[in-house]
Amino acid sequence: MRRFLDRYWYAYAMVLPVVVVIAVLVLYPLAQGVFFTFTNINEGNIANPILDRPASYDVVGFKNYVNVLTGGESFGAFWGTLVRTLIWTFSCVFFHYTIGLGLAMLLNRQVKGRTLYRVLLILPWAVPGFISAFSWKYMFNAQYGIINQLLRAVGLPDPVWLGQSNWALVSVIIVNVWLGTPFMMVALLGGLQSIPGDLYEAAEVDGATPWQRFRHVTLPGLRSVSSTVVLLGIIWTFNMFPVIYLIAGPNPNARILVTYAFERFFSGASRDYAVASTYGVLILSVLLVFATIYRRALRKQGEVW
Amino acid sequence: MTLDASSLKMVQAGGARPRRTDRSRGASIALHATLIVASIIAVFPVFWVFVTSLKPDARAVEPTPKLFNESSFDNYTRVLSGEKGDFLAWFGNSVLIALMTTVLGVFISATAGYAASRFRFPGKRGLMMSFLLVQMFPFAVLIVPLYNILIALGLNGTSIGLVLVYCTTAVPFCTYMLKGYFDTVPNDIDEAGRVDGLSPFGVFWRLIMPLAKPGLAVTAFYAFLTAWGEVAFASAFLSAADESKTLAVGLQVFVQQNRTEWGHLAAASILVAIPAIVVFYLVQRFLVQGLASGAVKG
Numbered sequence: 001m002r003r004f005l006d007r008y009w010y011a012y013a014m015v016l017p018v019v020v021v022i023a024v025l026v027l028y029p030l031a032q033g034v035f036f037t038f039t040n041i042n043e044g045n046i047a048n049p050i051l052d053r054p055a056s057y058d059v060v061g062f063k064n065y066v067n068v069l070t071g072g073e074s075f076g077a078f079w080g081t082l083v084r085t086l087i088w089t090f091s092c093v094f095f096h097y098t099i100g101l102g103l104a105m106l107l108n109r110q111v112k113g114r115t116l117y118r119v120l121l122i123l124p125w126a127v128p129g130f131i132s133a134f135s136w137k138y139m140f141n142a143q144y145g146i147i148n149q150l151l152r153a154v155g156l157p158d159p160v161w162l163g164q165s166n167w168a169l170v171s172v173i174i175v176n177v178w179l180g181t182p183f184m185m186v187a188l189l190g191g192l193q194s195i196p197g198d199l200y201e202a203a204e205v206d207g208a209t210p211w212q213r214f215r216h217v218t219l220p221g222l223r224s225v226s227s228t229v230v231l232l233g234i235i236w237t238f239n240m241f242p243v244i245y246l247i248a249g250p251n252p253n254a255r256i257l258v259t260y261a262f263e264r265f266f267s268g269a270s271r272d273y274a275v276a277s278t279y280g281v282l283i284l285s286v287l288l289v290f291a292t293i294y295r296r297a298l299r300k301q302g303e304v305w
Numbered sequence: 306m307t308l309d310a311s312s313l314k315m316v317q318a319g320g321a322r323p324r325r326t327d328r329s330r331g332a333s334i335a336l337h338a339t340l341i342v343a344s345i346i347a348v349f350p351v352f353w354v355f356v357t358s359l360k361p362d363a364r365a366v367e368p369t370p371k372l373f374n375e376s377s378f379d380n381y382t383r384v385l386s387g388e389k390g391d392f393l394a395w396f397g398n399s400v401l402i403a404l405m406t407t408v409l410g411v412f413i414s415a416t417a418g419y420a421a422s423r424f425r426f427p428g429k430r431g432l433m434m435s436f437l438l439v440q441m442f443p444f445a446v447l448i449v450p451l452y453n454i455l456i457a458l459g460l461n462g463t464s465i466g467l468v469l470v471y472c473t474t475a476v477p478f479c480t481y482m483l484k485g486y487f488d489t490v491p492n493d494i495d496e497a498g499r500v501d502g503l504s505p506f507g508v509f510w511r512l513i514m515p516l517a518k519p520g521l522a523v524t525a526f527y528a529f530l531t532a533w534g535e536v537a538f539a540s541a542f543l544s545a546a547d548e549s550k551t552l553a554v555g556l557q558v559f560v561q562q563n564r565t566e567w568g569h570l571a572a573a574s575i576l577v578a579i580p581a582i583v584v585f586y587l588v589q590r591f592l593v594q595g596l597a598s599g600a601v602k603g
Contacts, residue, residue, distance in 0.1 A: 017413040111336060121344055123351060128578060135350040138357065280442055
């Protein structure tokens with residue numbers, strides 16, 4: 001034990017603050033949250049230290065999970081919502097990555113005004129999310145929003161973007177693509193700049209076409225950056241609640257798992273903490289399964305992390 | 306998993322590209338046209354908020370929007386003079402909370418990132434995995450247990466409590482980022498420092514931290530933004546008194562009672578966006594400087 005501490009104490013001392021903060025403010029609430037999923041806890045029966053009221057909720061076993069997983073409409077139509085969440089996640093991350101990569105490759109060239117372009121293109125990342133949400137909500141407004149004004153001016157149909165139709169999902173995807181592309185672009189630009197220039201020169205000497213250079217130099221060179229940012233992007237997008245919540249509100253056509261957890265948590269007279277936590281645990285399970293598969297697929301290709 | 310540090314710092318020594326000076330005129334035009342269109346799309350929503358912020362509330366919702374319509378800075382003066390709520394107090398709270406989150410978050414993720422980059426110790430893998438796990442759970446649904454813990458620690462309603470909560474959101478990503486960044490700093494530097502008699506902490510604080518400035522700048526930006534624009538935790542954990550609100554919470558006064566005061570909301574939004582953009586600009590300048598030094602070496 002003595003030797004163990006002698007050897008590692010400075011490493012542990014440096015990790016300690018993070019571990020303490022995470023343990024106290026994440027793991028303990030998480031454990032409590034998991035416990036909540038087996039109860040019928042809500043605003044009415046939780047212990048209230050301010051009113052000095054003791055807790056009066058009951059343990060109900062797996063009832064919450066059964067209610068949610070049987071997919072009842074009154075419990076958020078879990079399976080339909082899951083499908084919508086997957087559509088939302090994959091279309092957002094797909095566009096983040098492709099647009100981000102395209103812009104990063106343009107910015108990686110010798111272009112006049114490159115710094116200015118870069119500043120402008122990163123701007124959506126720098127603006128606080130609730131302000132972007134407000135701005136887009138205003139622009140998407142069916143009557144006086146600028147987007148429909150433009151569409152009408154050029155004679156295109158002007159949908160009610162944030163109404164009760166799938167346009168609501170399209171709208172929030174557009175906003176999130178706008179919001180998330182700068183991060184991918186910056187990450188991939190860093191990755192591109194770390195690919196040694198001689199690789200391109202060698203490829204050019206060997207007579208590789210631009211497409212071949214992209215396919216056999218650029219993409220492999222970006223492998224490690226890409227695998228990380230795509231995984232993070234998927235996790236973040238899956239749990240991205242402010243965009244949808246602030247723009248579409250509790251609109252079932254734009255509902256994903258995490259926004260439903262929020263609806264359960266915040267709305268109604270009896271805030272249903274139990275069902276909200278159940279959704280949280282289910283989200284965590286889906287993402288864990290996904291991350292495991294993703295890692296295994298990467299490992300098969302010889303990538304280790 | 307490592308987040309390649311180069312991914313976010315945008316600074317890479319000697320990242321010289323084959324310079325395609327022979328690009329045709331048409332290709333040049335297409336390149337600039339694409340970048341210009343993309344920049345316009347990136348900037349337009351913010352620009353539109355700015356335009357709206359100059360209009361009176363009633364003019365902001367006209368059926369045919371115009372660029373200018375009875376525009377003036379009235380909304381700004383009214384927001385700043387505190388007619389709608391104590392804007393300056395909210396602003397001060399937000400600055401304080403965001404700065405504390407930045408300093409504390411960057412500091413603890415730098416130490417943890419350095420330890421994970423340099424030392425092998427039992428539990429390291431578990432720690433890194435738990436960071437990933439932490440990102441997977443929607444923590445906002447844990448407001449109730451978090452609230453109880455803050456009460457138990459005597460921190461509910463205080464800025465410190467909120468700062469700690471924000472740190473839990475920012476720290477996992479920042480630690481990954483900084484670990485990746487420290488990985489690119491050669492180990493020889495540490496060894497040279499140790500030979501010269503510095504303690505492990507001395508090496509970290511006096512040698513590695515100054516070298517990692519670009520990585521720290523990006524992490525600081527991320528931590529600042531995490532705290533600056535957050536709504537859910539801030540409205541749950543701060544006391545309801547008007548003078549203790551943050552901006553994100555306080556601005557809700559413009560959206561109440563079925564009637565959104567678009568002009569005022571837009572003006573307030575621009576005022577909120579300015580500090581974030583200033584921080585962004587500071588980081589940006591830092592990155593440009595890094596890029597330049599890279600180019601000199603290349």
